[in-house]
Amino acid sequence: MTNSIAEISDAEVIFAVGSNTTESHPVIGARVRQAVRKGAKLIVADSRDIPLKRDAEIYLKIKPGTNIALINAMINVILEEGLEDKEYIKNNTEGYDEFVEVIKKYTPEKAAEICGVDPEDIRKAARLYTSTPKATILYCMGVTQHLNGTETVISLSNLALVTGNLGRESSGINPLRGQNNVQGACDMGALPNLFTGYQPVNNPEVIQKFEKAWGVKLNNKVGLTVPEAMHKAEQGEVKVLYIFGENPMVSDPDTGHVEKALKKAFVIVQDLFLTETAELADVVLPAACFAEKDGTFTNTERRVQRVRKAVEPPGEAKADWEIIAEIMNRLGYEAKYNSAEDIFNEIRTVTPQYAGITYKRLDKEGIQWPCPTEDHPGTKILHVGKPTRGKGLIKPVEYEESPELGSEEYPLILTTGRILYHYHTRTMTARIEGINKLAPENYIEINPKLAAAKGIKDGDMVKVTSRRGEITIKARVTDRVAENVVFIPFHWGYGANVLTNGELLDKYCKIPGLKVTGVRLEKLA
Amino acid sequence: MINLKIDGRDVCVPEGTTILEAAETAGINIPTLTYDPRLGPCGDWDVCVVEVEGRLDFPKASSTVVEEGMVVRTETPAVVNVRKAILGRILANHPLDCLTCPKSGACKLQELCFKYDVKEATGVKTREERPIDDTNPFYYSDPNKCISCGKCVEVCAKLQCAKVLSFVEKGPHKYVSPPFGTAIAQSECVSCGNCVSVCPVGALMPKSKEVFRYWETEPVRTTCSYCGVGCQMDVLVKDNKIVDVRPADGPANGGLLCVKGKFAYGFVNHPDRLKKPLVRKNGKLEEVTWEEAFDVVVSKLKETKEQYGPDSIAAFSSARALNEENYLMAKLMRAVIGTNNIDHCARL
Numbered sequence: 001m002t003n004s005i006a007e008i009s010d011a012e013v014i015f016a017v018g019s020n021t022t023e024s025h026p027v028i029g030a031r032v033r034q035a036v037r038k039g040a041k042l043i044v045a046d047s048r049d050i051p052l053k054r055d056a057e058i059y060l061k062i063k064p065g066t067n068i069a070l071i072n073a074m075i076n077v078i079l080e081e082g083l084e085d086k087e088y089i090k091n092n093t094e095g096y097d098e099f100v101e102v103i104k105k106y107t108p109e110k111a112a113e114i115c116g117v118d119p120e121d122i123r124k125a126a127r128l129y130t131s132t133p134k135a136t137i138l139y140c141m142g143v144t145q146h147l148n149g150t151e152t153v154i155s156l157s158n159l160a161l162v163t164g165n166l167g168r169e170s171s172g173i174n175p176l177r178g179q180n181n182v183q184g185a186c187d188m189g190a191l192p193n194l195f196t197g198y199q200p201v202n203n204p205e206v207i208q209k210f211e212k213a214w215g216v217k218l219n220n221k222v223g224l225t226v227p228e229a230m231h232k233a234e235q236g237e238v239k240v241l242y243i244f245g246e247n248p249m250v251s252d253p254d255t256g257h258v259e260k261a262l263k264k265a266f267v268i269v270q271d272l273f274l275t276e277t278a279e280l281a282d283v284v285l286p287a288a289c290f291a292e293k294d295g296t297f298t299n300t301e302r303r304v305q306r307v308r309k310a311v312e313p314p315g316e317a318k319a320d321w322e323i324i325a326e327i328m329n330r331l332g333y334e335a336k337y338n339s340a341e342d343i344f345n346e347i348r349t350v351t352p353q354y355a356g357i358t359y360k361r362l363d364k365e366g367i368q369w370p371c372p373t374e375d376h377p378g379t380k381i382l383h384v385g386k387p388t389r390g391k392g393l394i395k396p397v398e399y400e401e402s403p404e405l406g407s408e409e410y411p412l413i414l415t416t417g418r419i420l421y422h423y424h425t426r427t428m429t430a431r432i433e434g435i436n437k438l439a440p441e442n443y444i445e446i447n448p449k450l451a452a453a454k455g456i457k458d459g460d461m462v463k464v465t466s467r468r469g470e471i472t473i474k475a476r477v478t479d480r481v482a483e484n485v486v487f488i489p490f491h492w493g494y495g496a497n498v499l500t501n502g503e504l505l506d507k508y509c510k511i512p513g514l515k516v517t518g519v520r521l522e523k524l525a
Numbered sequence: 526m527i528n529l530k531i532d533g534r535d536v537c538v539p540e541g542t543t544i545l546e547a548a549e550t551a552g553i554n555i556p557t558l559t560y561d562p563r564l565g566p567c568g569d570w571d572v573c574v575v576e577v578e579g580r581l582d583f584p585k586a587s588s589t590v591v592e593e594g595m596v597v598r599t600e601t602p603a604v605v606n607v608r609k610a611i612l613g614r615i616l617a618n619h620p621l622d623c624l625t626c627p628k629s630g631a632c633k634l635q636e637l638c639f640k641y642d643v644k645e646a647t648g649v650k651t652r653e654e655r656p657i658d659d660t661n662p663f664y665y666s667d668p669n670k671c672i673s674c675g676k677c678v679e680v681c682a683k684l685q686c687a688k689v690l691s692f693v694e695k696g697p698h699k700y701v702s703p704p705f706g707t708a709i710a711q712s713e714c715v716s717c718g719n720c721v722s723v724c725p726v727g728a729l730m731p732k733s734k735e736v737f738r739y740w741e742t743e744p745v746r747t748t749c750s751y752c753g754v755g756c757q758m759d760v761l762v763k764d765n766k767i768v769d770v771r772p773a774d775g776p777a778n779g780g781l782l783c784v785k786g787k788f789a790y791g792f793v794n795h796p797d798r799l800k801k802p803l804v805r806k807n808g809k810l811e812e813v814t815w816e817e818a819f820d821v822v823v824s825k826l827k828e829t830k831e832q833y834g835p836d837s838i839a840a841f842s843s844a845r846a847l848n849e850e851n852y853l854m855a856k857l858m859r860a861v862i863g864t865n866n867i868d869h870c871a872r873l
Binding site: 005025177242246286287301307309 | 781788794821844857
């Protein structure tokens, strides 16, 4: 997030796009509603009637995968009506002129046709977003999990840049990150192209720095992302997969392909439970959970916070860092750490954003990076005064329909998401009795008109088929989804991700297009 | 700035500060049953009364704004008497079952009755007995213990913004329930448990699987392990088991939690947890020693690297694990194996 979570409560306009905030980030959802209670106006763009619809001033029920058309059209209105921040554009951005040409094409009428909304609502949303300096954008996987996910984020960045809604209190572009430490895992360089602190693995100076710090020669070839590694495993090029705290058999697209890959490679799984993935492993290592170890997580607002040991791990389970350090030692690389804090202190020496953060400082309250020195208070808002890179890059992006669509054989759009009661692949939440009472089984949301046309009643079992496979699942008939859209929460194994596409990826960041899958639907005889 | 005296101490606070807040800055604790800075002044009947020189009444410290030259006394015999009387009246409609009440030790009413030596009720019971609503899987509502302070209603309406709980009037009393007295399970309740966390007495209680007393527990401040909000919370531990979770006033969560953070901690101690390493032998995963598991892993990594090169090995790190662990996994792959094939589920 460019800004902080607490600032959401004081925003005057909130544009929530592709984020089912009250279910995926419930406490941030509560903050959005607190702001609305205080008079903030909420714009919601989503493909389903999410709970925030009831709080929205403007609700744009867009066809899945059409965010770029919507956002470009909002910018079109802003430029057409002179609502942009000309000073900010002139002083703090680059690429504007070329951009204007592309934006001209995206009239509200054109976008309305693509997105399936009223052009007047697009105009209203654009005017509302520019009506106050305290306008904030919140987005989540409904924006990113598309083949053009990166470009959709760019379009949101364009929207903020042309209005100068950046670098101020209660404004900015705020991705809400789904998992407790997904921000930290990225910060720590658990990415194939980056070391800690987003330092590129193919930059000679960076390589030199890490070779010195770690005392070994390093490989400067960018590595494989999860979907790519899975393909290489299936093809037999990746021979060993070491998976810790992940359950790709549920979370990754195209379960059939994932299963083939996991069966082919030698798989090491390190986890709390015998997950669907662990069941296919060659070695399973028992890990300690968050309550059984000391350390840090970094939340979605870049705040590094302490995790403290409360109980002992069960049986012979060990903290992940202890297991990894032992493997390093046995492979002949000395990894001498007596505590997570020892590792953190090493992280500080190679990660400028974390350099000023110490366990002692974290004892009282978490600190937001960048925090370069021990007397630095941490950074609440990014891009204050001007964008961090000097000039904010405005880059034109175009809407393209997903190749999953347009087929007569698979005429419906399947979209996926989270529900309030479960977390990711249910590894933890499936063990909670009360959760299983409230959310006991998988289901598919089907619009009443579609259900009627197919003779499907609420509670019927239906068959859903995509180019990858088919599943049977219980129907939930609801007008939360549009007539040609169906929704399945991705939490359950052998569910939504049997159907999704693992082959096609976003060309920049390699994210799969999980939010748009072409499917067909039949009532089970 | 406003200058005043509280219990003989000079205090200087900004205009608009309440007596309660001013006392807090001076380190003086004015007792209250229900005060929560997020919700504003306490109810009219709360015990946060004080004496202000020149006034004949006992104003509420949580709703009275400081004035220049004010002289406040917080614990005079007269103030104590008023507090005792308030507590006595509340007790008239509250069961005296502290021996078995699970809230014992964490109950504000019990704490204040102990402090002011209030043992008996003043007056007769006027609230009618009502059934417990235990339709929610995570918490129950016992209207017989409710003191109608309204904190739960306020938290639900103003902070969670769900408006599930309301006051339902029956005769001279107000009872807390979803509108029209419907059961919680039939309401829009999302089980966030924020009402449970603020209840000062034993009226809204978690359905605990463990038998424990709050004084037997040790709170450990930590970060929730569910979504990316990073809520701060205290896990309460008894005998190496988490028995309850309380929200903390973290910068992101401001004292709120959701259903997962508040109630879904039972996986920690679940019998399905992996307790020993497993290695596949003759097609089946079998329990082995760590020594054997490490041997298998390390020899496989060595062999593969030698035979097919470092890029034939890939690791998926974890968005659920610590920063320290993600760093170490990246270091293992880059510095020890020699590949950049390291990623995690950020995209999934």
